Amino acid sequence: xRLLASQIAAAxxxxxxxxxxxxxxxxxxxxxxxxxxxxxxxxxxRDGHDFIPSAVQAGAPVYLTDRAPDPALGATAVQVADTAExxxxxxxxxxxxxxxxxxxxTGSVGKTSTKDLLAGVxxxxxxxxxxxxxxxxxxxLPLTLLGAPDDTEAVVLEMGARGVGHIxxxxxxxxxTVGVLTRxxxxxxxxxxxLDDVAQAKGELVEALPADGLAVLNADHPVVAAMTSRTSAxxxxxxxxxxxDVRATDIxxxxxxxxxxxxxSPWGTTAVRLGAxxxxxxxxxxxxxxxxxxxGVPIEKIAEGLLGANLSGLRMELSTTAAGVTIIxxxxxxxxxxxxxxxxxxxxxxxxxxFAVLGTMAELGDDSAAAHREVxxxxxxxxxxxxxxxxxxxxxxxxxxxxxxxxxxxxxxLRSGDAVLxxxxxxxxxxxxxxxxx
Numbered sequence: 001x002r003l004l005a006s007q008i009a010a011a012x013x014x015x016x017x018x019x020x021x022x023x024x025x026x027x028x029x030x031x032x033x034x035x036x037x038x039x040x041x042x043x044x045x046r047d048g049h050d051f052i053p054s055a056v057q058a059g060a061p062v063y064l065t066d067r068a069p070d071p072a073l074g075a076t077a078v079q080v081a082d083t084a085e086x087x088x089x090x091x092x093x094x095x096x097x098x099x100x101x102x103x104x105x106t107g108s109v110g111k112t113s114t115k116d117l118l119a120g121v122x123x124x125x126x127x128x129x130x131x132x133x134x135x136x137x138x139x140x141l142p143l144t145l146l147g148a149p150d151d152t153e154a155v156v157l158e159m160g161a162r163g164v165g166h167i168x169x170x171x172x173x174x175x176x177t178v179g180v181l182t183r184x185x186x187x188x189x190x191x192x193x194x195l196d197d198v199a200q201a202k203g204e205l206v207e208a209l210p211a212d213g214l215a216v217l218n219a220d221h222p223v224v225a226a227m228t229s230r231t232s233a234x235x236x237x238x239x240x241x242x243x244x245d246v247r248a249t250d251i252x253x254x255x256x257x258x259x260x261x262x263x264x265s266p267w268g269t270t271a272v273r274l275g276a277x278x279x280x281x282x283x284x285x286x287x288x289x290x291x292x293x294x295x296g297v298p299i300e301k302i303a304e305g306l307l308g309a310n311l312s313g314l315r316m317e318l319s320t321t322a323a324g325v326t327i328i329x330x331x332x333x334x335x336x337x338x339x340x341x342x343x344x345x346x347x348x349x350x351x352x353x354x355f356a357v358l359g360t361m362a363e364l365g366d367d368s369a370a371a372h373r374e375v376x377x378x379x380x381x382x383x384x385x386x387x388x389x390x391x392x393x394x395x396x397x398x399x400x401x402x403x404x405x406x407x408x409x410x411x412x413x414l415r416s417g418d419a420v421l422x423x424x425x426x427x428x429x430x431x432x433x434x435x436x437x438x
Contacts, residue, residue: 001025001094001148005062005076008038011093012086017069018076021061025147026087028139035059038146040087042139048083084139091142091173098145100126100153101295102174105287106160106167106205107182107224108198109337111136112312113276114182114284115158120309121292124301126153133312134332136160141170154295161201162191171208179205179233180216180291182284184223187335189365199223206231216290219244220283236266236294238286246290248272248282256318257328257345263289268299273307277316277328279348280341314431316345321438324416326351329434330423334361339375342423347382351419354384357407357433359424360391369393384421387411389430404432411437 002024009016023038030051033039039055041048041064052063056075064086069077080086095102103122105115112134119130129148131140136158148155159170184199192198206215206227213233218224220239228235238246248261257277263270263286272289274281288309289302297305314332321327326349330342339361346354356379364371372393379386379398386398387410394400401410407430411420420437424430 001097001146001152002150003038003090003094003146005078007093008062008064008090009078012064012078012080012089014064014078014080014086016076016078017071021076023062026090026143027055027060028087028143030054030058033058033060036061039063040083041065042084042087087142088138088173091145094142094145094148095173095175098148098152098155100155101178102155102157102176103178103180103291104157104159104171104174104176104205105180105182106158106202107180107218108185108187108202109335110182110280110284110287111158111160112332113281113315114180114287115156116311117276117281117285117288117306117309118180118291119156121288121297121302121305122154122156122295124305125292125297127151128154128156130156131158134158134160138166138169138173142173145174159205162188164192164197164201165204167201167204168208171205176205176209176213178214178216178291178295179209179231180287181205181224181227182218182287183221183337185335185337186364186367187337188363189367190363193365203227203230206233209233214291214294216287216294218283218287219247234294236290238290239283244286246286246293248286251279251282253279253348255350257316257348259285263299263303265289265293265299265302267293270299270303272303275307275309276311277318278341278345280338280344281316316342317434319438321414323414325414325437326419327434327437328419328421329431330421331359331429331431331434332426334359334423334425334428335364336361336371336375339423340378342421343375343379343382343384346384346419346421349419352415352417354382354419354421355387355411356384356421356423357387357389357411357430358391358394359389359428359430360393362425362427389424389428389433391424404430404436407433408436
């Protein structure tokens, strides 16, 4: 979104130092800053103010600062009281000027894939902007708004939370007109405390919707379906539940784990084929279909968008090595629900032997040890050999190794027809195993 430095100063209550330059987006990372961007230094473990010179050198014409600007840098400065708060204020300012739909997507699992699928659906009909990767917090969300082109007609914003009140904070910036909820699961309990707290936090999205807005709720998940009572907005439900407003029947997976199904909706019925892999993506696709159809995307365009959507990386990426080994790289994140989906996908692969290289499932709280053992038991029941990387909680009956090299060594001499799932929480960075195997 093109903004003048004077507009930035007015929106943030800041003081302008220098000429009234123009920016077209914003960055908080000097390493990826590009010409024309506003640089916002964030004070965290490292102080972003130390990297202002690098950002200016990379082409940032304007930067925020909570300190006295340095005229020698040769760029325009906007001096503010708090750079993070100023970034949020800029998000609010840009959001106020957006004329179309703003869709918030949240849930314990599936929100990034749902966001990607919805961006594909809306992009068939509207000029659409969406969160990159998993830019879903108080920094990433306003960055997405600031990066939306001037002619944007719809925005899709992923919303994450570390506790009760965080989704409400994001909604105060984004003012969503549509809210999509995927699932509420016992994940990130180290931060939330209980499943009830997770539900309370995720439901803040539907509570923030205006009366003329739209809430899209998962009919297959009772905790989410019950959130109808927490909103005054119109509600559309989705799922395989026969009573769902938007539902799927006749679900079939092909040899590369891509689902096809019949989509039933208030706007008609059509055949759908997904580019995304895994049967669990059907639910995410239904959420995207409900939100898209609810704001005017024709049903044939919904099917087109679901097929052509570009998903974020490290999510059910399927490849075959030169030796004929199938690799499922699903290493972006992990929790008990997504682990079960990954193992189910692996079990559907036509393979001689099946292996799962599993890293830790982080932030599960007091149930962590039991959850890891349950995943190991699920794998064994499916005939999958588990290689646990730096996570003893998977228990006995699996192979325990340390690091990437240990995992690769434990897999031994893979042969044509074998299949390997690689999955763990982000902190495990197990995509390195997939890369080594490839």
